[in-house]
Amino acid sequence: MSFLRVEALWALPLVLAPLIIHLLHRRRHPTMQWPAMMFLYQATKMRRGPAKLRRFLVLATRVAVLALIIFALARPLSSGLFGIAAGRIADTGKTVILIDRSTSMQRRDTLGRSRQERGLASVMETLQTLGIDQPIVIDNVTMKPIVAADLDSLTQTSIAKAADARASIDTMMMTAFEYLANQDATLVDVWIISDRNASSWNPDASTWEAMRRFQDTYGEGLRIHRFDFEANARQQNSSVRLTDLRWSKNQPTSEPSQQENAEQGVELLLSVVVESEQSQGTVPLNIKIGTTTHEVDVTLTGGKASLENYPLTVPGMVTGSGQANLYGSVSLPTDCNPADDDWYFTLSPPIKPVVAIVSEQPCDALIAMGEVIGEVAFDIAGGKLQNSTASTGDGANGAGQGGLQLDGIDSLWWQGQLPSGETAKTIESFCANGGSVAFFPPALPDTAIQFQGVHWNPWETGEPDETSFAGVKFMLDQVCTFDGSAVAASTLTDGTVWLSQRKSDRGSVWFCGANVTDHQNLFVRQGLGLFSVLAETIQDVDRQAVRNHEVLAGDDAAKRMIATATQIKPVLVPRQTSDGEMGYHRGVYSVSMGETQNRNVAINRGADDDRQLDDRQLDDEQLAALLPVRSVNVLALDGANLTEPQGATRELWGGLWLAMIAGLLIEGWLSLASRPATSSTNSTPNSSMRGQS
Amino acid sequence: MLGSVSGRHQSPHRGSSVEFAEYRRYQPGDDLRRLDWRAYGRSDRYYVKEFEADTNLRLILVLDASGSMAYANKFDVARQLAATLAYLAIGQGDASGLVSAWDGQYEHMPARRIAGQVEQLFARMERLQPVGDNAVCEAISEFAESTRQRAMVVLISDFLFDLDRLKTSVEHLTFRKHDVVAFHVMTAEEIRPSWDRPVRLQDMEGDESMLVDPEEIRSGYETAVREYLTNIEKLMHRSAVDYHRMMTDDAVEDVLSRFLSARLGDAAR
Structure with a gap:
């Protein structure tokens, strides 16, 4: 529970008003002579308990209704551990959103919403509730703190879109802390829109150690919110990765055989690894080279399948001919995470070393x-x-x-x-x-x-x-x-x-x-x-490896492309990307280096280990070790629930009003239970009590 | 009514009034002057002719002057009732006496039909001030024990004390063949208090007091009153007591009218 207007809670002592009035009322009682004490003694034995309980309930209800009114004025929010920070953030604190746009965050739920989209929507709704409209945003592509013009702009810019660069939560957090240190912020809310993917959190990075100093500096002023995305068990993800691609060593490499080669084609050896959450079954693998498409079925065993040096003939390829602009891809049928269903490569013809x-x-x-x-x-x-x-x-x-x-x-x-x-x-x-x-x-x-x-x-x-x-x-x-x-x-x-x-x-x-x-x-x-x-x-030398123009999406790819290219054009890409993010999205790009030099570059998702699925997850203990602050709020988004609320927090007006109405009704009922007796006594002097002679 | 002189009340004994009652077979020892010779002539059996005997009334008024009777106008109503009954009794030649009880004491004015008895009773009642503990039961028992002549005993009280004690006393009276009448004087406020706020109630017959929250005690109080009224009615009925409950806002003449009418009806039957 947290409040947008915390100062209203100073009125909470007012809830004691019914009790004080009750006590004052009791102290102001008059004394009168009474003949029928015997009835009082008897009544005291018989009815005092229930009556006392009812009186207590009436008082408790009145106190509760008053408390609800004060809570309503304080504009409470429902968000569990989200806590008191919300109010203070709305007033003076800084809100930083770290957006992980990496592959694992593109996993979609049954409604087709990616984790990134759901997390961002949740944060936006929460911030809208809190009245925060200019958060600071850092994503794993730009890695720079950007003050959002407004909340709507979060979904309209590229940061809401997927990227293939590996996320580095530690670096993003460090960037955030360095920015906040320059801003002299003392109250900070950090929203981490990421899953538990170990490659994103990079738990072994030395950055975490340095970051603990920042976390200690902020102390109670720092509150971190992260997400837990429940995977929908009905959706099984698969990924593909090209592990090796080389020309067969049996290729003739001498000039006189070029004509012959052109007719026969050149043999390519392709190695692919497929990982799947589905332990067994057959997965159709689509291999596209230029305009030629090959389809190969691979059989999963224990959730893994592979092709080792699978031979493919590339027609028209001539050794040493300088045909360096061929490209291709290996892909799986689209599943719940389309970001890891393909792998791109370029082909260079076999040439002399x-x-x-x-x-x-x-x-x-x-x-x-x-x-x-x-x-x-x-x-x-x-x-x-x-x-x-x-x-x-x-x-x-x-x-x-x-x-x-x-x-x-x-x-x-x-x-x-x-x-x-x-x-x-x-x-x-x-x-x-x-x-x-x-x-x-x-x-x-x-x-x-x-x-x-x-x-x-x-x-x-x-x-x-x-x-x-x-x-x-x-x-x-x-x-x-x-x-x-x-x-x-x-x-x-x-x-x-x-x-x-x-x-x-x-x-x-x-x-x-x-x-x-x-x-x-x-x-x-x-x-x-x-x-x-x-x-x-x-x-x-792995000179037969034809993938010398293949890079992983990320900063290195971006630097290389920008440093060497005068013009970059997408050739085979799964989605359109903005010019500012070249190098962070997978696909094949044509890179121009001057008027005459063109080459194709293949960029693939920035996975840094052999495991492509996002099943290498950090557990709670590991995450707690990385985020040792006291206030870590975990927001669980269930992938199987189609009607789940988007916002991490929401105002409780409806609930409060219902509670107040219920409280008033209860109070009225409890009071009415005893009032009619009084009125009847006053109006009718009890003829039924007259004696029968 | 059993009296020592001839009066206007029907005696439990057959007497010599002019009103024929019944024939009865002659028994040895009967007065031969009362034999009905005509009946002997017709039936050849000896019958004695019996007539209703009229006698005078001894009315004993037991007036409760305990502290609780001081509430509202209960004692005034009780005194008015007692005085009226005494006046009526003496006015028709009956003897009337008074037993008053207050603050643990009681006083017995024997029943007399002498001139000036009414004034003495009135004066006594005038002096009485309701105060202190209730001593009605003790007064009744003492009266029952000390008086052998049968009488009509009229109890006028609020009976706000232990009903077991009342039962003992009343049964003592009925055992002595007294004709017992009870006038139960109550106020509406006692039955259903109109407290609308917490109030401290001071016992009128003692030193105790109690802080009462109406909301808290009302239901229990009314239940206790209902039980009490039910119990006292049962007690009086079982003890053959002519029980009358009257509220202080009832007119005394109406109450007496109902009482006397009922009595006359009984006598007629």
């Missing part, structure tokens, strides 16, 4: 090998761009304004001091996305510089020693060893490790201690060892 070379001095050996094995996108020597191949496109032009750019690169061959700082981060990200890096030692190794805990040791020159790698034997006469955590790939006869590999997510990092800058070196001069090493790094 693209390598980038960074060296201290122009390294002819690496350049020559690069041209033999694949295509050298760019060659940076001594920090200067030596050569760049325009055909690689995609910004694979070496060091741009943002540092090393490795878009479109399959393998990076790095000779020199190990990278550090932003460059190291770029390379790590490159590896994480499936690229491979081969590090070769600099002329003068600096042992203090490390990359992923590995550093070069000084050069060791000795007698040539035989070694082998990938089935090829060759000689090494100069080796730079290294320390750090990596798996030895090849050793000398004395056990010295000169080549090791370190896996990094989808990619790998190679540390090769051989000298590639000295032309007289056996390793370079013979070339066999160098070729086998570099070929292996290329072989290891």
